[in-house]
Amino acid sequence: MISKRFVAKRLLLLVPVLFGVATLVFAILQLSPGDPAVTIAGERADRADIIEIRHRLGLNEPLWEQYVQFLWDTVNLDFGESFKIQPGTPVTDILADRLPITIELAFLGLFSGLLFGLPIGILSAVKQDTWTDHLSRIGALGGISVPIYWSGPLLIMFFSIYLGIFPISGRIGDFDIQARTGMILIDTLLVGRFDAFLSAVKHLFLPVVVLGIYSMAFISRMMRSSMLEVIRQDYMRTARAKGQGSKITILKHGLRNAFIPVITIIGIQFGSMLGGSVLTETVFSINGIGTLLVEAINKSDYPVVQATVLVFAAMYTIVNLVVDITYSMLDPRINQ
Amino acid sequence: MSTTTTTQSSAAERSFIDRLRASKFLTELFANRLAVFGLSLIVGMVLIAIFARLTYDLDALTRTQLSTNPTLESPTAEFWFGTDKLGRDIFPRVLYGAWFALKYGTVAVLASTVLGIAAGTVAAYYSDITDNVIMRTMDILLSFPALLLALALITIFPESWGLWRAVAALTLVYTPRFARVVRGAALKVLEDEYIDATEALGANDARVLVRHVIPNCLAPITVQSTLNFGLAIIDIAALSFLGFGASPGDPSWGMMLNEGVKDGLYLDPSAWWWSFFPGLFLALTVLGFNLLGDGMRDALDPRMRETV
Numbered sequence: 001m002i003s004k005r006f007v008a009k010r011l012l013l014l015v016p017v018l019f020g021v022a023t024l025v026f027a028i029l030q031l032s033p034g035d036p037a038v039t040i041a042g043e044r045a046d047r048a049d050i051i052e053i054r055h056r057l058g059l060n061e062p063l064w065e066q067y068v069q070f071l072w073d074t075v076n077l078d079f080g081e082s083f084k085i086q087p088g089t090p091v092t093d094i095l096a097d098r099l100p101i102t103i104e105l106a107f108l109g110l111f112s113g114l115l116f117g118l119p120i121g122i123l124s125a126v127k128q129d130t131w132t133d134h135l136s137r138i139g140a141l142g143g144i145s146v147p148i149y150w151s152g153p154l155l156i157m158f159f160s161i162y163l164g165i166f167p168i169s170g171r172i173g174d175f176d177i178q179a180r181t182g183m184i185l186i187d188t189l190l191v192g193r194f195d196a197f198l199s200a201v202k203h204l205f206l207p208v209v210v211l212g213i214y215s216m217a218f219i220s221r222m223m224r225s226s227m228l229e230v231i232r233q234d235y236m237r238t239a240r241a242k243g244q245g246s247k248i249t250i251l252k253h254g255l256r257n258a259f260i261p262v263i264t265i266i267g268i269q270f271g272s273m274l275g276g277s278v279l280t281e282t283v284f285s286i287n288g289i290g291t292l293l294v295e296a297i298n299k300s301d302y303p304v305v306q307a308t309v310l311v312f313a314a315m316y317t318i319v320n321l322v323v324d325i326t327y328s329m330l331d332p333r334i335n336q
Numbered sequence: 337m338s339t340t341t342t343t344q345s346s347a348a349e350r351s352f353i354d355r356l357r358a359s360k361f362l363t364e365l366f367a368n369r370l371a372v373f374g375l376s377l378i379v380g381m382v383l384i385a386i387f388a389r390l391t392y393d394l395d396a397l398t399r400t401q402l403s404t405n406p407t408l409e410s411p412t413a414e415f416w417f418g419t420d421k422l423g424r425d426i427f428p429r430v431l432y433g434a435w436f437a438l439k440y441g442t443v444a445v446l447a448s449t450v451l452g453i454a455a456g457t458v459a460a461y462y463s464d465i466t467d468n469v470i471m472r473t474m475d476i477l478l479s480f481p482a483l484l485l486a487l488a489l490i491t492i493f494p495e496s497w498g499l500w501r502a503v504a505a506l507t508l509v510y511t512p513r514f515a516r517v518v519r520g521a522a523l524k525v526l527e528d529e530y531i532d533a534t535e536a537l538g539a540n541d542a543r544v545l546v547r548h549v550i551p552n553c554l555a556p557i558t559v560q561s562t563l564n565f566g567l568a569i570i571d572i573a574a575l576s577f578l579g580f581g582a583s584p585g586d587p588s589w590g591m592m593l594n595e596g597v598k599d600g601l602y603l604d605p606s607a608w609w610w611s612f613f614p615g616l617f618l619a620l621t622v623l624g625f626n627l628l629g630d631g632m633r634d635a636l637d638p639r640m641r642e643t644v
Contacts, residue, residue: 150615275483
């Protein structure tokens, strides 16, 4: 059983990490060149306007006061208003619109990576040094080496433009679906529009494949080496010696133990799905927070940059926390 | 006097063992066909890079060639990889891209290795507060997904830095990984008795670290650097692809992919060659480093050795 103390300790550790993350984001924006007031008002603005904006943003306050204010606002999830992308709109509103899109994409990518990566890794380990093993290992290394911004365009060219099977970009065809969760697959099902759901599946197929290839490659490699280690353990030999067929031995005794180390990399994988979503969204013109971040950096929309980076880091940290706790539930030896 | 001779002989013994281990490592590595294939890919790319650097004029590759070449020509006998929208021959540009990738990749990896070694050994050697301050800072850097932290950090550096901006940001992103690996290895080395002996002989901290700790941590550092090389090349190109790195027109693979996807993908029929070839060379280079790094890790890990 998992102890409450362990969970409490891990939750408490979250506080300094998130505090550090917020501090780093504040520091990065302080170090960035350019005056936010000039960014808002435009290069040819009145001096008086700029002074007024500086005052309104609190940029004339001492640095430590700005820092404390920033931390306080962050705790209250108040990220200010967008400068350029949607001037005057609270950043929280923009994020609420676009965050679910990225989460849906990242989870689907991770899920498909697990769905295919785990069996491939197990198969590869069980059939070590056969052609199946060689092929899947080379395939996995290939999958890690191929950049998303290459595989994505190639798939679009072949499947969308040449064969015309999938749409080129976006998340859904010409449907008017009311956003409830912001995740298109769930929203279309909630209103019971299966035609719209199908359209969304078609739109998301290639982006998810591109993300999934990467995580599949990573997960199958990890699963293979973990499984190989387990197969050589004494308890596996004992089970075989007791007369259990090798297939049953592997399933009953091996999988659970081999799976434990793989869980730890799921958190890291989620991070690379988030990083990969920036590229995938750019390639497939999907309006998630990945493309939002790129646009915000290009337009020096500092509040949006700040909030997006914070949200990415917070998601990554929290997923890793959940992974850690799951890990300790499966392996009581960790839980001390 | 007698103490000196003991340390000398043990040092000699040690270097002999190291040499033995190193030769076994190399035999192991070269027996791994995939690793050898990876190494030959890398050597091939290095040769291509040097050839391109010596043969082609960077200015001529960057300039538009509208007056002399056809635009958007698919691969022919004259233009092996076709031409782009501005009439530039893609073949020499792709070759020159190898120079760009290896040059900037090497700097990013070397810089983060050096910073990581410094942070990791200092943290391990001084422990307590120093260790905590350094490693908690590294933890914070590690709580961001790598590419996203690079995107955020890139805003600090002036745009005029071009590709060096991407290199600087990625150096900071990779440093914590090296610091962790080095710290772990250094802690093990510091337990060894010869460290106590060196200290007892009056060596100062810097000498202990530079002469004894770091050389004995080189194996894990080399593996990490090799694996990170592929990542650095992919990430630098990714930043260029997103528009934060190479300047438009630069013959870097990331920038060619940026232009090829933005301007070539949605043409009907698409100008597939524009983004296909730069991406292919990029993927092959990264594959080379991943294969080699993997082989090196297997050769160093005794558990792997038993099974093969």
